[in-house]
Amino acid sequence: MANTELLCIVRNVSAEGINVEIFGELNLPTDIEIELAGGTRIAIRKIWQRDRSSGFQFLAPIEVEDFLDPPQTYPDKRAIRLRVNERVIIKNAKQFDRALMVDISVRGAKIEALDGLGVGHDVEIVVADLGAHKSNVRWLEDGLAGVLFYQPIRFDRLAMWSARIAAEGRPSDIG
Template sequence: MTFQGSLPADRAQSYEEQRASPRFALLLRAAKLVGAEGEYLCIVRDVSETGVRLRLFHSLAAERRLALESAAGERLGIEKVWENGGEAGFRFDVSIDVQRFIAEAGPYPKRPIRVGVEDVARITVSGETTVARLRDLSRQGAGIDIDRHLAIGQHLRIEADALPEFEATVCWRRHPSYGLVFRQLMSLEELAVRAFRMQPGRLR
């Protein structure tokens, strides 16, 4: 792990204590970071009671205070200690139960990570295109708000400036909100990069 710059003595001591805690490898465990500027996909590399190391798909820039959300919806407050070479180290606000973290215990059943976004999408049904608001993205689907009424099981195409055309099916509805499942599957990296481009706090 490499620091960018030096830390005050009290924070450096805290970091050394964090490094001394037993760490558990969690390769390819997808999670979500929630910050003041948006939401970001990440991968948990290892974890201890006091901190976690994450693989990033892009720089977090000015984001320092965030929440780490698991696939089961549990959120933990974290503070960025270092960021370098596509990875970053974070300190938990309070010590955690590592086994609970590894088991991805949380308030909801585990499901694919959905990243909140804010963008305009174009929905095409039977040759007619309507503008919709894109609310979230996962590897398998999206959540949209649209004035047009859609039916469960209806087939359509969706695209946005940062999203190529995907064929999709309506899987749930609570008008004007709808859930779509894609016929294609995005990779984690593809989802992370596309969702990053749709964050409301990002300068475009």
């Protein structure tokens, strides 16, 4: 599970720790980080794990208010992204090609930009085990493209997908 990211639901939080629900039967490492919606990362240590629930202790006490409403490190509020290293298929009216997806959220993804891809183009992104997603190219920069899904992926579906690729040992492009 090294270099893997998972989505989880925080069930409760105190200044000393949190209880989270993960989507899959995974043996989580003892020391990990949790990333909040604003991009803030907090070091945590696993105290217990039963089925899909896990209890973690913060390595340093936190302010619960800051955890619940974290400062934004991004210019706009955005959905949490999972950094991945997944091959996808990109389809449009003129092109059918493979590309690397470097992150995904419930609302969109960041992929390698292909020749002929332009801002405003409609494409279909096919992700193994997640299906096809009609999308619109929103930006192009440094060889990457940001796409917005016309129909968001349900959080629990994306969370189960991330747990499945973690269980298969497919690393994220992090670390």
